[in-house]
Amino acid sequence: MISEETVIKLLIIDKLIHRQEYVLRELAWEIGIQPGLLERIVNDMSKNYLISIEKGRIIWNPADNPSTLKPWGWLLIHKPLLGSTQEAAKGASPWSVIVAEYMLAGKGRHGKKWYSDLGGLWTTFKILTNSQTASMTPIIIPIILVRILRKSYGVEASIKWPNDIIVDNKKIAGILIEGEAFRDQILLYIGIGININNDPPLPDTISLKNILNKLTPRNRFLSLLIGWMSRMEKLSLEPEKIRENYMEYLETLNRKVLVKTLQGELVGKAVDVRDTGELIIEVEAGEKKVLDPTHTFELRHID
Incomplete structure (x- = not known):
C-alpha cells in the first residue's frame, strides 16, 4: 500500500519533472499542503534525490532528473508513477525508454514482486530487432550492466545466473526481458531495475548509495545504458566473444x-x-x- 507521504513526494516530483526549480511556498500551495510540511518532506527526499532547499527555493539537480535527457534516436518518457514500465512500454513506439520513479506493480522474473522505492532507476527499453539479437539479449544485458558498474563507478559487480547483478552477494540490479513477433522482427521489452540512490528494503539487496556512501546523479547511468542499448545488434554479431564476456563476469560459474x-x-x-x-x-x-x-x-x- 502506497503511503500518504510517498504520494506527496510523487506530487512534488511531478511538478519538478517539468520545472527543476520552485519557490517553496508556491509549490506548497500548488499541491495543497502547509509550507512547513513540504519543507520537511523535501528534506527527507534529499536522502534519495539530488534535491535541496536554497534560499526558500526547491531545486532538483538536472543531472538527477531523467526528463532533462534527450537521447538521440530514442523517445524518453518519464513518469512519477506507473503500474509497471513493462506494461507502459507496450503502448509506446519502438525505440522508447520508459522511466518511472515509483511502480505499483513492478515485477521480476516469473512474476516475482520488484520493490521500486524512490531514488532507484526503474526503466523499460522497447526495441525492434532481429532474431539473433533477441536470442542473445539475456546475456548481453547483464554484461552491459556489469561493465557500467565496474568501469564507470569502480564497483566490482558480477552476474548471478541468469541475469541478477550482484555486489558482495547482494542484488543491485535485476532484468526482465519479454518479447513478441512483429512481422519478420522481434519487439523486445527490456525491463531493468537498478538500485542507485534508493534504500532497498530486503537484506540481500544493495544500492550504489550504500556502496559509495553518497548520492549519484542517475542521468549518467541512464545515458550510459542508452548508449549501450543502441549498440545491441552490433554486439550480437560476435556471439562467442559475448559468451566469453558473460562467463568472465558470471559468479555462478564453477559454484x-x-x-x-x-x-x-x-x-x-x-x-x-x-x-x-x-x-x-x-x-x-x-x-x-x-x-x-x-x-x-x-x-x-x-x-
Whole structure:
C-alpha cells in the first residue's frame, strides 16, 4: 500500500519533472499542503534525490532528473508513477525508454514482486530487432550492466545466473526481458531495475548509495545504458566473444548450486553457459543438465 507521504513526494516530483526549480511556498500551495510540511518532506527526499532547499527555493539537480535527457534516436518518457514500465512500454513506439520513479506493480522474473522505492532507476527499453539479437539479449544485458558498474563507478559487480547483478552477494540490479513477433522482427521489452540512490528494503539487496556512501546523479547511468542499448545488434554479431564476456563476469560459474525448476530441485556444479544463456550443470556421476532460464524459478549458491 502506497503511503500518504510517498504520494506527496510523487506530487512534488511531478511538478519538478517539468520545472527543476520552485519557490517553496508556491509549490506548497500548488499541491495543497502547509509550507512547513513540504519543507520537511523535501528534506527527507534529499536522502534519495539530488534535491535541496536554497534560499526558500526547491531545486532538483538536472543531472538527477531523467526528463532533462534527450537521447538521440530514442523517445524518453518519464513518469512519477506507473503500474509497471513493462506494461507502459507496450503502448509506446519502438525505440522508447520508459522511466518511472515509483511502480505499483513492478515485477521480476516469473512474476516475482520488484520493490521500486524512490531514488532507484526503474526503466523499460522497447526495441525492434532481429532474431539473433533477441536470442542473445539475456546475456548481453547483464554484461552491459556489469561493465557500467565496474568501469564507470569502480564497483566490482558480477552476474548471478541468469541475469541478477550482484555486489558482495547482494542484488543491485535485476532484468526482465519479454518479447513478441512483429512481422519478420522481434519487439523486445527490456525491463531493468537498478538500485542507485534508493534504500532497498530486503537484506540481500544493495544500492550504489550504500556502496559509495553518497548520492549519484542517475542521468549518467541512464545515458550510459542508452548508449549501450543502441549498440545491441552490433554486439550480437560476435556471439562467442559475448559468451566469453558473460562467463568472465558470471559468479555462478564453477559454484555448487541448488536449482528449483518445473521438474523439481537439482544440485550440481555450474560448468558452462550456452551463447543464448542456458546454464549447464554437472550433477551426480558426471551427468550434465541444461537449464533454461524460463523454466528455472530459483538458483542459490550453496558452497
